[in-house]
Amino acid sequence: MKRYNPSEIEPKWQKIWEEGESFAAQDNSTKPKKYVAGQFPYPSGAGLHAGHTRVYSIVDATARFYRQNGYEVLNPMGWDTFGMPAENYAIKTGISPQAATKTNIANFKHQFKRLGVSIDWDREINTSHPEYYKWTQWIFAQLYKKGLAYRAENYQWWCPIDKTVLANEQVENGKCWRCGSEVEKKKMRQWFFRITKYAEELLAGLDDLDWPEGVKAAQRNWIGKSTGAEIDFEVEDYPHFIDKRNPLRSDKPFTKRKIIQAFVHDPKTNKYLFVKWKKFPWTSCVIGGIEGDEDAVAVARREILEETGYKNLKFERVLGKLRSEFYAANKEVNRDTDATQVLFTLENDERAKVSAEEDAIQEPVWLDRSECQYDDMPNYDETMLAFERIDGKRPTHKITTFTTRPDTMFGITFLVLAPEHPMVGKITTEEYAREVEKYRAATLKKSDIERQENKEKTGVFTGAYVINPANGERVPVWAGDFVIAGYGTGAILATPAHDERDWEFAVKFNLPIKVVLNPTSIDSKDLSQEIQKMTNGDEFNHAFHDEGVMVNSGEFSGLSSPEMREKVVKWLAQRGAARFKTTYKMRDWLISRQRYWGAPIPIAYDKDGNEHLIPDDQLPVILPKIDDYKPDDSGRSALAKSPEFTKVIIDGIEMTRETDTMDGFACSSWYLLRYADPRNGQHAWDPKKVNFWNPVDYYVGGEHSTTHMLYVRMWTMFFRELGLTDFSEPITKFMKNGQILAADGTKMSKSKGNTIDPLEVIDSGYGADALRTYILFMVPPDMDAAWSLQGLGGVHRFLGRVWNLVQEYVELSDASRFGPPTSCSVSEAGRNGEKERDNDGLNRIIHKTIKKVTNDMRRSSFNTAIAALMECTNELYKLKENGFNDEWRKALSDMMLLLAPFAPHMAAELFEQLGNKEMVEQATYPTWDEKYLVSDVMTIAVQVNGKLRATITVPVDADRAEIEKTALAHENAAKFIGGKKPKKIIYVPGKIVNVVI
């Protein structure tokens, strides 16, 4: 008897498959299609690892299963070849990425073939081949034409020593991975794809996908939708000017002076109250000095009365502030004034007597809006600023914040801007300018990791204030790096009593905490006390951020927080100060890389720096072979050093090419479509072929595919808009494969030396079949699993048993040495009810297994399917003690068909040895017949009060009464029933009798 020797049969069948092109997918098939694919690999120099083996064992078992089940199956393979490793290798060794890639692909392909995977190699693609990236560039052009590819400024990591841009993962503790020097963030022009346009569609589409919930959740989280409101805060204006007619004199001392500027509006005439100076050709509003902490409004009221006699005034609001510097000749000082502007309405024109002194120098006048210019203020624009406020027009300076909790509006005690926020530079007062600038610079240097690790809040006061539009309160504005520039508006309103982060910030910088929300269970006084304790740092150290009832919120007090959210935004919206807003965490996709080894971006610039698409007939923009792959001093890729590359003529005009290349994710965002039509030289694909094969029915990939799969989805949505596909979701079912861990349960890594080399496993005598079957058997496909050599041995032993069983049968059958036929088939013996053994007859075993394996394959439960085949083998071993007969040939053949998706070489070999002319991978998958599964008896569990007390065997056609009678009569059951009358008897047909007493 021949021993199982995979090293003999595996090469034999691999050769047959290759020569017969057994797995070529037919475009014009009339069969239903199944498109099965694993995420294509990056062919590294190290060759296949255990993870690859896992992915493609899952893919191949599924592909083979559907192929045997009458589907036209597309199971392609390609290479994701662009990327940093090849480029770094080239910089180090001088071996071109093209050459290294070629070698690696050849090695990967060879290794895949040794696994015996059923791939249609005619459809092989390679993203770094011009035939492929021509179309990647073409797709870029389509996106560009629709405004979905654009250039914008963006902060990038920059190493000043290497003079190169670094990716996030190349920055280690704020230092360059290569030279160890401190890196900084630099503003650079970068290319983006506008994926945010699809945010809502990407989110909504998830609901209908047959993907693992965890993967869907990760995408939802990545998209990060949140609904809230944008709220505008007027900056308390404080424009500064120097009186040009009265310039400062450097030899004179400075004095500070606080003043008010009082405006009175008469609604009847729509005029404004001013005073005209009698001795000078000046007209101005009422002006007066403030002493100490005096109330500006009271001062204004008094000054108006003193200077003009008007006394019935209604206070409207404080408008803001103006600051000026000038030389006051009469006092011989440089004066720095800080003017608070206050507006009143005239209720009636009753006047008091003005003092003789005042009367002598000035008289009141009523002016139209257009006439209102202060003669003593030289800068007309600054003057107008104050009047724009009088007119109720929009303020010139505002800060827009995003919040999900507008209900806490009345609890705002400060604002925080991201340090990078453009308003920071504009609003910061001179006094704080140095500190703010220092902080800003320090923040830009911090790596993201540092920002993450150091959770301690940092920030600086800008010196500026804004007005809370809900209650008119003055609110200080801070800059802090816990606010992220790219999210929302890069500015937040802080309600420390009701937000953890604001809380921390307030505590650290000793800012006020104002409670405006109570849990319903505690009345308002209680919570204030709690908060008081919190601020004292006692028992409580956190904010209350749940829903509740509003307090201290003006007319909104008493509303529930969700109710308030709606109402306060609507209320503010009437004044143009707020609007409902949905934001997404997801940013546009940055695709430009200052790297050589990628698909060149098909853009050129004219003399004036205008962008021009490379025309279609000049595609592809070929990546030229160069000698030195190092990026040059400009921080651009090595391509910039090639004048032949950079120079291009478009429509007769000489231009300079873009030297950035595209992110590898761009290349992998459409490869699943290219497989449907991989050799098309005229188009990216023929929609007819793509609409036949795609979307992918079964896609296998690792957990790091969240972004990859978002990008694939976005592109597909775009293609659908262009009419290039009929569908907008590219992947119908996704299987997230788990990792293979080392035997000690830790991650495999070269440095630890605990990796498993699949080729070594094959060569050491186990063979590809045992390797594949073991990998699928160890755990369900989506679970992590630790490698076990003993486990592999067990599966190898199982395959050996299958082999020996078939050998035994074949040898006996060839020699025609079967004894007289034994009645081991239910089809004959079972029906006649001759022998009890017939319940375990050949057909029953096989059909039971067919059913189990088929159903398990449909739900990708490979481990249990293989377990069923092991069980089947064990049972056949017992059965063969009674001798073989002719029925075994069919039974064993069927078993080979079930085994083929896992151990295709052995199945093919044994299927052939069993005398089948067909190839196992083309032969029809067996179906089960229920008639073999029904036995003439069944086993019923007997429970008393829910506890198992006995099992009884009854004829299948026994009726309920009979079964209950048998159950009650059972010795052990009767013991527990103890002669009592059952209250109730539950009978679950074919399974259980439960006697309740």
Added chain:
RNA sequence: GGGCGAGUGGCGGAAUUGGUAUACGCGGCGGACUUAAAAUCCGCUGGUUUUACGACCUUGUGGGUUCAAGUCCCACCUCGCCCACCA
């Protein structure tokens, strides 16, 4: 902090719809074959208890629903993974 998932023998795991928990494999023990070993084959293998039949306990912990719970509900504990100052 947020999200997702998982806790079942000595180990990996099975139990698909609430219906005989521990399939299958590993490991362990015993046996057959062998001069011997390997390989192969056969049997036993959750715990406590019992001569035995059996009984009692057991799916992270504590409650609940139900004739019946690994499975459903509530609370808690532990672990893993992903995202993470996202307002």
